[in-house]
Amino acid sequence: MPHDPDPPPAKKFKPGSVFFRSDYNKPGMLLPRKGNATTPIDIQRKQLPIYQAKPQLLNQLRQLHNAILIGETGSGKTTQIPQYLYESGIGRQGIIAITQPRRVAAISLAGRVAEEKRTQLGKLVGYTVRFEDVTSWETKLKFVTDGMLLREAIGDPLLLRYTVVILDEAHERTVHTDVLFGVVKTAQRRRRELNKIPLKVIVMSATMDVDLFSEYFNKSPVLYLEGRQHPIQIYYTKQPQSDYLQAALVSVFQIHQEAPPSHDILVFMTGQEEIEALARTCRDIAKHLPDGCGPMVVIPLYASLPPAQQLRVFQPAPKGSRKVILSTNIAETSVTISGIKYVIDTGMVKAKRFNPDSGLEVLAVQQVSKAQAWQRAGRAGREDSGSCYRLYTEQEFDNFIPMTVPEIQRCNLAGVMLQLMALGIPDVMNFDFMSKPSPEAIRSAVEHLELLGAVEKKEGQVLLTALGKKMASFPLEPRYARTILLSTDFSCSEEILSIVSLLSVNSVLYSPPARREEVLAARKKFTSSEGDHMTLLNIYRAFKKVSGNKDWCRENFINSRNMVLVKEVQAQLKEICLKLNLKLESCGANTGNIRRCLAHGMFAKPAYVVFNELLQTSHCYMRDLCLVDADWLLDAAPEYFGRKLHPVKR
DNA sequence: GAGCACTGC
Structure with missing residues (x-):
């Protein structure tokens, strides 16, 4: 069957990697059609492939509680469907939310739709992402990152402000989207039971494999849109x-x-x-x-x-x-x-x-x-x-x-399980995931949360503790949240807030291999014999001293973009601490307190160091280490270390 | 002395 009707552009360079041709037969394709930048915006809207389907589409969406929508890139589904719904009065009693896996997408889509509606961004059309909320009481079409909507659901599990939730880019299956599937499904059912305004859920995917989606949402119909x-x-x-x-x-x-x-x-x-x-x-x-x-x-x-x-x-x-x-x-x-x-x-x-x-x-x-x-x-x-x-x-x-x-089947579930508990899901061990993680992964996550004191088991049920509830209010991995909450016991919450912020963003260090010597020399100034966390803290303090000067960052091989992010995270965490009435104080020169606190928060492995990450690439690495005393660890988690360090012979 | 895909709250 394979043949070679049309060889590749060239095979002069080296023979042996000749390609043969196969037809690209994905459905829903159109022939090239050129857009025109000078075309007025409402004409542009009508030229989109989706416009032809508008009447049938609205007919269907008006009746359905759930719909799966397949539309390829360029179909206009993400910008047009929210507008169609709004213009035809569907979901007018509340807000129409459109989720996106990425911040930039949420922001730029909101901008585009505001432009099409000829309104100022933040009025009828707005967006909410971490650190940025451009919405107002007028906002009816809201673009939001899926993680942000999930966080909002902790305060309002039925999502009562919303009449329609559109889960876009569902085929990407990010953890947040996957958890949202369960959250909106639960909210839908509960709202029906409580006689509240119904919640319409539209799942949008760019790929054809949507059987799982349809099956999960009570065999909901699948609608197809042509793309460009x-x-x-x-x-x-x-x-x-x-x-x-x-x-x-x-x-x-x-x-x-x-x-x-x-x-x-x-x-x-x-x-x-x-x-x-x-x-x-x-x-x-x-x-x-x-x-x-x-x-x-x-x-x-x-x-x-x-x-x-x-x-x-x-x-x-x-x-x-x-x-x-x-x-x-x-x-x-x-x-x-x-x-x-x-x-x-x-x-x-x-x-x-x-x-x-x-x-x-x-x-x-x-x-x-x-x-x-x-x-x-x-x-x-x-x-x-x-x-x-x-x-x-x-x-x-x-x-x-x-x-x-x-x-969700490949990641550490500790944060997910904590969030589900904070959402008031009654039986988290048996949560209705679209694609269930392995029972081991769920059990291991719950055990981890138990060790951190976030949950406790009572009569076979897993219950959220008061500590766990506080932990869930931080947009952080559970162990970081716990470290912050513990820091007041060691009078070093200021320092821990900075360190946790540094650990929770991508590396603030920039190390081009070609300039290795220079990098090492620059880093030496900040290196602490007490470990990586203290070194990072030194760097952060120096960064703040020069008010985030970009030249300083360049000279010292510091990634200024990530450093600015650290500052934003730190401010956000501080705000949450204030809401929880946590005392913010510095331990001054008493850095032992900081390391002791880190030991209490991040004890989950062998003694003597705590680490930020355990990672296997070509070798096995522990990243971001901090020296700690063994008895601190025993003190932090007596049961855990009693078991791990002195295994019982059988 | 060598190393770490990509998002997001």
């Missing part, structure tokens, strides 16, 4: 590739030698190190290309890159040059780059898993799912038709798992 995705030609390798990096390199230069220079290439890879290595190799080879082959601009893209360098992916390459972007899966959803004509998919991704027995997190390279491979391919067809070169055979693709395992 352009055709994408898929190519597979004829033979399995033993070295996907080598295969990627060959493919980049094959395309480079044949395709017009204005056609940019996006390569999906797994991480910073291999991206930087391949970038160097590409640049070296590009210097020695035959005549007639244009120059190449190679741009790495991954999340830990400083913002200024991330922005380079949006700059067009100089005329006659080709842009080649080497990216992690950040370009799958979070960063959208225009002008991509070719996608090269290595078929690999780095993903985190959690082992509930050992408490060990594993970050490892693995194969992508089919859904993820389609998502990657789709990045080539955003403005025009494109091509996707898969560095694996069609048989290999057939053996990929259909969908990425939902995050």
Whole structure:
């Protein structure tokens, strides 16, 4: 069956990685249709594919309590459906919420819809994300991150302010979306039982595999919307590739030698190190290309890159040059780059898993799912038709798992379980998850919460303690929340608030490997013999002393963006502490108190150090260590350490 | 002496 009707752009560079063609036959595709920036906004709205379906769509949505909506990128579903509902009076008694997994999406979508409604953002149309609430009493269409709506549900489990909740990007299956599924389903049922205004739930997905959604929401009907995705030609390798990096390199230069220079290439890879290595190799080879082959601009893209360098992916390459972007899966959803004509998919991704027995997190390279491979391919067809070169055979693709395992089945559930309890869910052990986590993962999470004193078991029931209730009010991992709550006992709440803020954002340290010596020299100034936490605290204090000066950050290899985030988190945590009447005080030079407090909050592993993270990559790592005394640990959790340190012989 | 995908409250 496989044949080779249309060989790849070139095979001059190195034979052996020839692709053959397969038809891109995902449903719901339209031929290219160009948008027009000068078209008035209400005409633009009517040109969207969804506009044709508006009457039937509203008819259906008016009657249904639940609906699943499949719409591809460009269908206009996210911006139009909330407006259609509002304009036709559906859900007028309350607010229509549209959830998004990402902050930027919530913010920009709200901006777009406000513009279409010709109103000021924050009036009829608004958004709520962490640290930012642009809504008012007038707001009827509210874009919100799923995590934010979940937090809101702790104060109002029936979501009574809302008449419609639209869960967008549901196919991504973030932990927050998954928990929300259960929360809205419960709220719907309870509101019916209590004779309150009904809650309409619309689940929106960009992929076809929605049986689970439909099944979960009482076999609710599935509605289809045409998108504006352009055709994408898929190519597979004829033979399995033993070295996907080598295969990627060959493919980049094959395309480079044949395709017009204005056609940019996006390569999906797994991480910073291999991206930087391949970038160097590409640049070296590009210097020695035959005549007639244009120059190449190679741009790495991954999340830990400083913002200024991330922005380079949006700059067009100089005329006659080709842009080649080497990216992690950040370009799958979070960063959208225009002008991509070719996608090269290595078929690999780095993903985190959690082992509930050992408490060990594993970050490892693995194969992508089919859904993820389609998502990657789709990045080539955003403005025009494109091509996707898969560095694996069609048989290999057939053996990929259909969908990425939902995050809720891969992560530490301690925070999720605590949140469910705070929501007043009666039987958390048997919560109605759409995709159930393993019983071990649930049990391990509840045990962890028990050790932290957040829950207690009574007559087979798991109950939230007063401490647990306070812990749930912090937007933090439970152990961090507990550490803060304990800090008043050690008179060091000021310091602990700073340290927990530092630990709860991505690293504030920026360490370009090429400048290793300089980095070490700069860091030395802040290093504390008492451990990483104290070092971080030193850095934070120095940062505040210079009022967050950006030059200072650059000179000291500090990531200023993350540092600003630390400040915002710290302010938020402080506010919560004040609401809980927690005394804020500093321990001054008595740093032993800080470490003692850390030991009490984060004791969950071997004695003598407490750590921030236990992670397995090529080796097993403990990150962010802090020296503690063994008897502090025994003092913190006598039962736990009595068992772990002196195992009973049988 | 080597290292860490991506979000979010």
